[in-house]
Amino acid sequence: MFSLKTYGLESLRLISLPCLYAERFIPQIVLHIIKHPPNYQSFVLKMKNLMCLAAVLIFFIQTAILRTEANIIAQTCQKTPNPPVCLSSLKSDPRSAQADIYGLAIIMVDVVKAKSTTTLNQINQLLKQSPRDKGLIDCADRYNAVLKGDVPEAYEAINVRRRMFALDGMNDAVNEANGCERNFAGRSSHPLTKLNKDVADVASVAAAVINQFG
Amino acid sequence: MADTRPLLLSDPDALPTAYTPLPGGSSSPEIRRIHVKEVLAMFAGVVMVSLLVVIIGNTGQDGNVYHRHNRRDKPMLLAASPTKETATKAEKAEKLQAVTRGMAAGVSEKSSRLYSSDVGAGTPVYPWNNSMLSWQRTAFHFQPEKNWMNDPNGPLFYKGWYHFFYQYNPKGAVWGNIVWGHAVSRDLIHWLHLPLAMVADQWYDINGVWTGSATILPNDQIVMLYTGSTNESVQVQCLAYPADHKDPLLTKWVKYSGNPVLVPPPGTGVKDFRDPTTAWYTTDGKWRITIGSKVNKTGISLVYDTKDFITYEQLDGVLHAVPGTGMWECIDFYPVSKTSDKGLDTSQNGADVKHVMKASLDDDRNDYYALGSYNEKTGKWVPDNQKIDVGIGIRYDYGKFYASKTFYDQNKQRRVLWGWIGESDSENADVKKGWASLQGIPRTVLFDQKTGSNLLQWPVEEIEKLRLNKKNFDKVQVKAGSVVPLDVGTATQLDIVVEFELDQKVVESAAESNEEFSCQTSGGAAKRGALGPFGLLVLADDSLSERTPVYFYVVKGSGGTVNTYFCADQTRSSVATDVVKQVSGSYVPVLKGETLSLRILVDHSIIESFAQGGRTTITTRVYPTQAIYGAARLFLFNNATDTSFTASLQIWQMNSAFIRPFSPDAASHASFTPVTVFIKFIVPFGIFLTLYFVR
Numbered sequence: 001m002f003s004l005k006t007y008g009l010e011s012l013r014l015i016s017l018p019c020l021y022a023e024r025f026i027p028q029i030v031l032h033i034i035k036h037p038p039n040y041q042s043f044v045l046k047m048k049n050l051m052c053l054a055a056v057l058i059f060f061i062q063t064a065i066l067r068t069e070a071n072i073i074a075q076t077c078q079k080t081p082n083p084p085v086c087l088s089s090l091k092s093d094p095r096s097a098q099a100d101i102y103g104l105a106i107i108m109v110d111v112v113k114a115k116s117t118t119t120l121n122q123i124n125q126l127l128k129q130s131p132r133d134k135g136l137i138d139c140a141d142r143y144n145a146v147l148k149g150d151v152p153e154a155y156e157a158i159n160v161r162r163r164m165f166a167l168d169g170m171n172d173a174v175n176e177a178n179g180c181e182r183n184f185a186g187r188s189s190h191p192l193t194k195l196n197k198d199v200a201d202v203a204s205v206a207a208a209v210i211n212q213f214g
Numbered sequence: 215m216a217d218t219r220p221l222l223l224s225d226p227d228a229l230p231t232a233y234t235p236l237p238g239g240s241s242s243p244e245i246r247r248i249h250v251k252e253v254l255a256m257f258a259g260v261v262m263v264s265l266l267v268v269i270i271g272n273t274g275q276d277g278n279v280y281h282r283h284n285r286r287d288k289p290m291l292l293a294a295s296p297t298k299e300t301a302t303k304a305e306k307a308e309k310l311q312a313v314t315r316g317m318a319a320g321v322s323e324k325s326s327r328l329y330s331s332d333v334g335a336g337t338p339v340y341p342w343n344n345s346m347l348s349w350q351r352t353a354f355h356f357q358p359e360k361n362w363m364n365d366p367n368g369p370l371f372y373k374g375w376y377h378f379f380y381q382y383n384p385k386g387a388v389w390g391n392i393v394w395g396h397a398v399s400r401d402l403i404h405w406l407h408l409p410l411a412m413v414a415d416q417w418y419d420i421n422g423v424w425t426g427s428a429t430i431l432p433n434d435q436i437v438m439l440y441t442g443s444t445n446e447s448v449q450v451q452c453l454a455y456p457a458d459h460k461d462p463l464l465t466k467w468v469k470y471s472g473n474p475v476l477v478p479p480p481g482t483g484v485k486d487f488r489d490p491t492t493a494w495y496t497t498d499g500k501w502r503i504t505i506g507s508k509v510n511k512t513g514i515s516l517v518y519d520t521k522d523f524i525t526y527e528q529l530d531g532v533l534h535a536v537p538g539t540g541m542w543e544c545i546d547f548y549p550v551s552k553t554s555d556k557g558l559d560t561s562q563n564g565a566d567v568k569h570v571m572k573a574s575l576d577d578d579r580n581d582y583y584a585l586g587s588y589n590e591k592t593g594k595w596v597p598d599n600q601k602i603d604v605g606i607g608i609r610y611d612y613g614k615f616y617a618s619k620t621f622y623d624q625n626k627q628r629r630v631l632w633g634w635i636g637e638s639d640s641e642n643a644d645v646k647k648g649w650a651s652l653q654g655i656p657r658t659v660l661f662d663q664k665t666g667s668n669l670l671q672w673p674v675e676e677i678e679k680l681r682l683n684k685k686n687f688d689k690v691q692v693k694a695g696s697v698v699p700l701d702v703g704t705a706t707q708l709d710i711v712v713e714f715e716l717d718q719k720v721v722e723s724a725a726e727s728n729e730e731f732s733c734q735t736s737g738g739a740a741k742r743g744a745l746g747p748f749g750l751l752v753l754a755d756d757s758l759s760e761r762t763p764v765y766f767y768v769v770k771g772s773g774g775t776v777n778t779y780f781c782a783d784q785t786r787s788s789v790a791t792d793v794v795k796q797v798s799g800s801y802v803p804v805l806k807g808e809t810l811s812l813r814i815l816v817d818h819s820i821i822e823s824f825a826q827g828g829r830t831t832i833t834t835r836v837y838p839t840q841a842i843y844g845a846a847r848l849f850l851f852n853n854a855t856d857t858s859f860t861a862s863l864q865i866w867q868m869n870s871a872f873i874r875p876f877s878p879d880a881a882s883h884a885s886f887t888p889v890t891v892f893i894k895f896i897v898p899f900g901i902f903l904t905l906y907f908v909r
Contacts (some may be wrong), residue, residue: 134340135340137340138340141642141646142640142642144642144645145640145641145642145644145645145646148386148645149386149387149388149641149642149644149645150388150641152386152388152390153388153389153390156389156390156391157389157390159421159447160421160422160443160447160485161447161485163576164576164579165389165390168388168389168641169388169641172640172641172642175640175792176640176641176642179640179642179791179792182791183340214483
């Protein structure tokens with residue numbers, strides 16, 4: 001959820017603005033009213049009320065806007081298997097503020113691509129030390145498939161709004177990450193566990209976002 | 215490259231003759247006869263030699279094509295050294311062979327999971343090697359030489375050729391960069407690849423040349439309507455037609471200059487408007503098409519009339535809609551005869567006719583159809599049974615089968631169904647092997663006159679041309695809880711026809727059960743019941759460590775009714791962990807007096823099975839690692855607890871369809887190139903002469 005603090009501060013600032021302006025212009029308005037006689041008091045009052053009314057309206061409107069934007073992200077992430085990962089992935093990308101469901105999906109695929117690239121780099125590093133490790137070689141193949149097959153497929157499918165093929169790409173990315181992890185089943189600890197889990201997490205979130213296409 | 219010019223006696227001095235002029239004498243008639251004989255004999259001999267040369271030359275050429283076909287885009291090698299693995303595998307197979315020949319105790323129970331993670335003994339498995347991946351390619355199913363394919367497009371018959379177009383990615387083994395591939399065949403089985411028919415080269419289809427259908431007008435003119443995804447990802451309908459109607463191969467296509475001819479109407483999402491159907495002719499003298507869409511979660515079919523395929527008027531309302539089914543893709547709408555065994559042209563209607571409405575559901579990736587009646591005046595179709603309406607009732611196929619499309623084959627007066635069969639493995643494997651997806655064997659579609667409530671699908675009869683080496687197995691008795699091997703030789707390319715008879719006494723005395731059976735949740739062929747499962751173990755190895763059961767499961771329901779289910783079980787189809795492992799299938803209607811019958815086409819990584827003459831079908835993709843090549847076997851199995859059965863089988867080996875790129879020589883009996891003339895006319899003459907003179 002967006003923090004109450006920023007919300008409060010933002011709205012306070014916006015409310016105060018029109019009223020400040022109102023204050024500034026009141027002397028000029030008063031002068032104008034003095035030149036053009038009666039009911040200047042009520043007129044001034046009316047103007048002041050109008051200003052503050054405008055302020056309140058703006059307050060509510062921007063609240064609604066902020067809430068909607070925040071709500072798209074919140075609502076979308078609620079329907080994923082891992083809302084915290086979803087929220088942190090989306091919010092760390094400034095584009096998410098203005099994004100529709102397709103934009104959010106693109107952002108998630110970007111995250112999948114980034115994490116898969118990191119993982120593949122790590123695998124290649126490990127391969128330099130153990131170039132004949134069958135598990136590592138298979139992992140390299142899998143992440144290669146994610147980056148050369150799954151991710152481009154997802155991008156293109158999202159861009160043309162074909163949910164089925166975008167899902168194929170991200171679901172397979174989950175499976176490739178899990179497949180790589182299976183290669184090390186039984187080994188006490190190895191450096192790819194967290195990376196594989198990260199990719200599987202973000203890819204399953206990406207799939208869940210894609211699944212929400214209208 | 216063989217020299218195809220026959221050697222001719224152009225130079226009389228080049229060859230010795232037996233003629234030496236007698237000194238001072240003119241040749242007598244006798245000598246002249248000898249001359250003629252010998253010359254003819256030598257001519258015949260020369261013809262024979264050149265025949266050999268030509269034949270060898272041609273075979274060499276074709277052989278190269280096949281090798282090229284197989285070796286192209288060799289999949290990446292895995293780390294596992296092939297020789298070591300195959301050695302240990304062979305050892306294993308041999309050892310187990312001694313133990314398991316004959317009756318086994320029945321298959322053990324094991325839990326099945328999608329993408330099972332039980333690797334056993336903690337040893338990770340990296341199964342995919344070159345040999346296993348190459349084996350997966352099919353011998354007689356349509357597939358391009360490499361890369362990704364999906365929906366069938368615009369199938370038609372024209373000037374002696376069956377045409378098939380398909381969604382194709384020229385750049386990789388995953389969906390993307392979609393264009394129209396093209397292939398032709400004389401018989402729906404032997405396909406020849408042609409160049410791409412349409413690519414994404416206009417603003418209105420730059421983001422995808424998607425699915426479409428062909429309409430053949432009465433003057434034999436062909437009109438193709440397809441969906442384009444524009445530069446702004448809006449789905450529009452576009453018109454295309456052959457560049458040269460005199461070219462029977464329809465190699466080149468032209469897009470109408472005024473495209474798109476249809477854009478999403480108001481109220482329709484710009485991304486929910488695709489896959490136009492073949493048009494049917496109305497009594498108003500207009501052509502009518504339907505296009506799939508949705509409103510919220512209701513799948514709908516929009517209707518348009520046109521006279522010229524260029525301007526359209528949208529009809530009010532929809533042809534049909536079903537709430538909760540989501541987007542309707544690849545709609546198909548066609549008539550079937552209630553009384554005849556022939557297919558019907560798409561424009562047919564009448565008292566004798568039922569209309570089939572079909573949709574591919576984007577939400578669950580299955581093809582559903584329903585039978586009903588079409589009222590042309592109201593422009594509406596109404597299902598016979600709302601409970602099994604489109605999207606909530608019968609599926610064409612209970613396995614992997616999507617985006618299917620029929621066409622009316624005017625050549626043989628039948629309705630033929632194409633279906634896209636995707637992969638059930640990981641994209642890693644697809645990228646490695648360099649290709650993904652198949653088309654099912656084309657099926658004829660008929661109204662089931664016996665049940666009146668479903669269609670019958672059956673592989674086109676031309677597939678029988680591939681049958682070789684028939685083996686009969688008459689009345690094989692299989693007791694409860696046993697497995698019987700069937701000696702068929704290589705078991706990777708088979709056509710199996712089998713009939714089962716259960717022990718009627720056991721069926722009658724079986725207890726009634728409240729069991730709500732469903733293949734999907736049944737746990738597969740390992741779960742034993744009184745009257746099932748029983749059937750065949752396809753693509754099994756000797757030790758049964760891998761096998762794909764295709765089987766019946768009979769249940770005695772309340773009131774004594776006997777219900778039969780037909781399933782295919784992938785759960786033990788492979789020891790690989792990243793392949794789909796589901797149990798698929800459905801209830802199959804079995805009428806009184808009918809035996810249980812199955813037809814199974816096995817073609818490497820695809821198994822197509824048809825129950826009760828095609829009332830229920832299941833297409834399965836499997837990726838065994840051991841039960842491949844010469845190690846693949848076929849078994850009968852009976853995992854029921856109470857009943858035995860008697861099975862009679864006819865099993866054929868299946869030849870390859872040699873699907874390859876089109877070349878003029880390959881165009882079979884239609885062509886009269888010098889080579890074929892030489893082979894067919896002059897050579898037999900030469901053979902005859904040689905034999906006559908040589909005696």
